[in-house]
Amino acid sequence: MTRHAPxxxxxxERRTLILLAIGFGLVGxxxxxxxxxxxxxxxxxxxxYQQLGSLIGILSIAWGVFSILMGxxxxxxxxxxxxxxxxxxxxxxxxxxxxxAGFASLLLIRALxxxxxxxFTPTSVAAVGEASHPSRRGRNQGLQLxxxxxxxxxxxxxxxxxxxxxxxxxxWVFAVSAVPGLIVAVLIATLLRxxxxxxxxxxxxxxxxxxxxxxxxxxxxNVVLAMLATLCAMAGIFVIxxxxxxxxxxxxxxxxxxxxxxxxxxxxxGFLGEFGLASVSDIVGRRLTSVVAFVGAALSLYVFARIGAxxxxxxxxxxxxxxxxxxxxxxxxxxxATEAAPVGLVASAIGITSGTGEIFGGGIAPAIAGYVAQxxxxxxxxxxxxxxxxxxxxxSMFLIETAPRALARRSASVALRAE
Numbered sequence: 158m159t160r161h162a163p164x165x166x167x168x169x170e171r172r173t174l175i176l177l178a179i180g181f182g183l184v185g186x187x188x189x190x191x192x193x194x195x196x197x198x199x200x201x202x203x204x205x206y207q208q209l210g211s212l213i214g215i216l217s218i219a220w221g222v223f224s225i226l227m228g229x230x231x232x233x234x235x236x237x238x239x240x241x242x243x244x245x246x247x248x249x250x251x252x253x254x255x256x257x258a259g260f261a262s263l264l265l266i267r268a269l270x271x272x273x274x275x276x277f278t279p280t281s282v283a284a285v286g287e288a289s290h291p292s293r294r295g296r297n298q299g300l301q302l303x304x305x306x307x308x309x310x311x312x313x314x315x316x317x318x319x320x321x322x323x324x325x326x327x328x329w330v331f332a333v334s335a336v337p338g339l340i341v342a343v344l345i346a347t348l349l350r351x352x353x354x355x356x357x358x359x360x361x362x363x364x365x366x367x368x369x370x371x372x373x374x375x376x377x378x379n380v381v382l383a384m385l386a387t388l389c390a391m392a393g394i395f396v397i398x399x400x401x402x403x404x405x406x407x408x409x410x411x412x413x414x415x416x417x418x419x420x421x422x423x424x425x426x427g428f429l430g431e432f433g434l435a436s437v438s439d440i441v442g443r444r445l446t447s448v449v450a451f452v453g454a455a456l457s458l459y460v461f462a463r464i465g466a467x468x469x470x471x472x473x474x475x476x477x478x479x480x481x482x483x484x485x486x487x488x489x490x491x492x493x494a495t496e497a498a499p500v501g502l503v504a505s506a507i508g509i510t511s512g513t514g515e516i517f518g519g520g521i522a523p524a525i526a527g528y529v530a531q532x533x534x535x536x537x538x539x540x541x542x543x544x545x546x547x548x549x550x551x552x553s554m555f556l557i558e559t560a561p562r563a564l565a566r567r568s569a570s571v572a573l574r575a576e
Contacts, residue, residue: 176345185307190316206400220275227279239276434450
């Protein structure tokens with residue numbers, strides 16, 4: 158009897174994963190490089206904390222809107238065209254940030270960066286999913302998504318502050334940041350190809366004709382709760398990412414190198430958390446993981462706010478904060494949103510969960526935190542972030558458990574009690 162092994166292009170899978178993981182890492186790098194450089198930008202352009210919050214927030218709002226919209230467009234015209242255009246666009250715009258004349262031009266540049274990065278995100282995640290063997294799809298997409306934390310929140314503070322030692326000014330740090338993105342865009346154009354239309358839907362056993370209306374998402378309890386919890390998580394971690402560099406320099410009086418070292422903990426902790434918490438939630442359940450992670454993030458942030466100018470202790474505790482808070486984002490926008498989605502609306506559930514979080518938690522929250530910093534003091538932004546994490550713990554308590562292993566254990570326990 159002849160066995161026909163399913164054909165799968167492993168080389169294309171690896172090539173796609175490597176390029177798009179690096180690409181998504183560069184999205185994080187370009188997005189968050191502004192935070193460790195902002196103390197220098199404040200002096201040259203006369204900017205304020207409130208304006209920092211606005212610059213972080215406008216990118217998130219634009220990102221959120223386009224991450225919801227562009228997934229459907231990429232289904233119609235293909236992933237490759239959008240990814241190439243988006244990569245070139247946000248790389249060039251990042252370099253333009255270094256030569257902006259003032260706040261208004263910076264705000265416009267950041268908004269346009271948000272459009273490009275929001276377009277790249279759902280398109281590239283779908284492309285990795287289509288190129289992956291079904292048995293490796295979750296692992297591959299998890300690796301891709303974790304690169305945002307590693308490069309954007311982990312390496313960006315180190316890269317930015319160290320480049321300041323070798324380039325004439327902070328303006329040139331932004332200029333240099335465009336080069337890797339343009340190289341990756343060329344490699345995507347020459348090495349990657351679009352998957353057959355509907356490849357991901359077909360491997361999941363769904364077809365466009367079977368998909369319910371988009372409004373069905375709002376009838377799923379866990380989708381709505383995941384949207385709210387993601388908003389809370391982003392209100393915590395994105396306010397921390399935006400404001401902590403200035404908190405360390407202006408309030409605790411660390412120097413630039415010490416600040417870069419401490420802030421890098423956000424990325425390294427989040428990188429490990431996005432793997433670790435998702436794996437734990439497979440075993441102990443999504444709901445318990447969510448509640449424990451939010452509580453852990455809130456408690457560790459409370460401790461962080463009470464540490465003095467001790468770079469090593471600040472790094473360790475901020476690492477824990479990020480492990481829980483950023484790691485929780487991976488669980489909320491990944492397995493929780495996926496398992497809560499109506500049949501045929503998995504990508505839409507992920508898009509609306511992450512997009513809502515970006516718009517409100519990543520966009521509006523940093524702008525409010527900037528206002529708080531400007532009028533009450535930079536140290537009070539940590540209390541604002543703490544409030545978001547506490548609200549997330551409360552929302553997570555109402556999630557319905559969907560993890561297959563947890564449900565199987567529950568069924569087995571019920572059956573034993575019935576005997």
